[in-house]
Amino acid sequence: MSTTTPATATKSGGRIEVVDWLRGVAVVFMILAHGMDAWLLPAAKTGTAYALIRVASGIPARLFLFLVGVSAAIQFEAGLAKGSSTQVMRARLLRRGLQVLVLAYLFRLQEWLLSHFYGGWETLFRIDILNAIAACMLVVALVSTPRNGRRQILPSLLLAAVFLGLGTVVGPAHFPSWLPRTLSSYLGGQRPMAWFSLFPWGAWALGGVAVGHLWVAANRDSRSLGRCFLFTFLAGAALTAAVTIVRMLSPTIIHYPTEVIRQMGPGIFFHRLGLIGMLAGIGFVWCRAWHGRFSALRQFGRTSLLIYWVHIEFCYGSVVYALRGKLQIPTALLLVAALSLAMLGLSLAKTRFAPAATLWLQTRFRRTRPA
Numbered sequence: 082m083s084t085t086t087p088a089t090a091t092k093s094g095g096r097i098e099v100v101d102w103l104r105g106v107a108v109v110f111m112i113l114a115h116g117m118d119a120w121l122l123p124a125a126k127t128g129t130a131y132a133l134i135r136v137a138s139g140i141p142a143r144l145f146l147f148l149v150g151v152s153a154a155i156q157f158e159a160g161l162a163k164g165s166s167t168q169v170m171r172a173r174l175l176r177r178g179l180q181v182l183v184l185a186y187l188f189r190l191q192e193w194l195l196s197h198f199y200g201g202w203e204t205l206f207r208i209d210i211l212n213a214i215a216a217c218m219l220v221v222a223l224v225s226t227p228r229n230g231r232r233q234i235l236p237s238l239l240l241a242a243v244f245l246g247l248g249t250v251v252g253p254a255h256f257p258s259w260l261p262r263t264l265s266s267y268l269g270g271q272r273p274m275a276w277f278s279l280f281p282w283g284a285w286a287l288g289g290v291a292v293g294h295l296w297v298a299a300n301r302d303s304r305s306l307g308r309c310f311l312f313t314f315l316a317g318a319a320l321t322a323a324v325t326i327v328r329m330l331s332p333t334i335i336h337y338p339t340e341v342i343r344q345m346g347p348g349i350f351f352h353r354l355g356l357i358g359m360l361a362g363i364g365f366v367w368c369r370a371w372h373g374r375f376s377a378l379r380q381f382g383r384t385s386l387l388i389y390w391v392h393i394e395f396c397y398g399s400v401v402y403a404l405r406g407k408l409q410i411p412t413a414l415l416l417v418a419a420l421s422l423a424m425l426g427l428s429l430a431k432t433r434f435a436p437a438a439t440l441w442l443q444t445r446f447r448r449t450r451p452a
Contacts, residue, residue: 185212
């Protein structure tokens with residue numbers, strides 16, 4: 082989600098538009114995932130069409146976290162170009178991470194109140210995607226901020242390997258009862274508290290840091306950037322193909338006790354990372370072809386937090402409760418398209434009216450200074 086300070090332009094090159102585009106793709110897949118989860122008949126959750134929906138549904142959370150790292154790296158590069166100190170760059174990201182953490186708990190409070198306190202007080206402290214984004218920002222700020230002018234790519238990748246390598250162990254672990262679940266769930270634990278814990282989900286943001294530095298380094302001229310995104314696409318295709326081939330040759334090469342734990346494993350990580358790499362390559366070509374023209378995906382990407390906040394109620398809230406588990410795939414897809422169009426309208430309204438409304442409020446409530 083666009084929870085980081087916009088920093089898709091650097092001193093060495095122009096705006097990396099594909100970052101907003103990718104965030105917009107994550108928004109579309111997010112609406113698809115939540116709509117299908119809420120509205121499909123249980124009997125409709127079979128077959129090839131639903132299998133493709135599941136693959137698409139597995140991308141948005143990972144892509145949002147990956148873009149946390151990419152955006153942080155772009156901010157770091159901008160800070161290095163300006164000569165900012167390590168302390169200044171780290172403090173900026175820490176401050177934003179804490180802001181997002183507050184928003185995450187406000188969102189959970191809103192959902193708890195709208196559901197008439199369903200699930201008890203523990204629902205307020207569930208580690209959902211906004212909490213994970215905030216936690217990843219804090220980790221990236223502490224580990225990945227450049228020091229003495231040097232980029233911290235290797236430490237970021239090493240910690241990503243730890244998060245991923247221990248993901249299937251720590252991620253679903255049962256922690257001692259004397260540890261508060263509200264805190265231990267940030268590291269791992271059982272659902273419904275620990276949905277997006279740092280083990281293994283933090284690996285996405287830390288990996289994104291390395292990729293973000295790579296993209297900015299290539300952003301000196303259009304040819305270098307084009308070659309970089311061609312490499313990103315090909316590397317992504319190779320990763321996805323390799324995982325697919327291994328699965329075909331030995332479907333049970335690694336046995337996981339549950340599907341939830343399988344989703345935390347390295348196979349899913351590299352398969353989805355490959356898909357994201359291919360999406361990045363496609364997005365680069367798309368953004369170059371449509372440069373200077375309106376793009377619904379880039380528009381979504383720039384207002385993703387607002388769309389996340391609002392669309393949840395239209396998927397799971399009391400407004401559409403009568404549709405829960407009642408629809409076939411074609412009907413549900415039509416509703417997803419309608420909801421996406423409505424969210425695009427909301428996004429455009431925010432872009433059009435929010436600056437003027439903010440300025441009016443600032444003027445209206447500004448304290449009169451004594452003469």
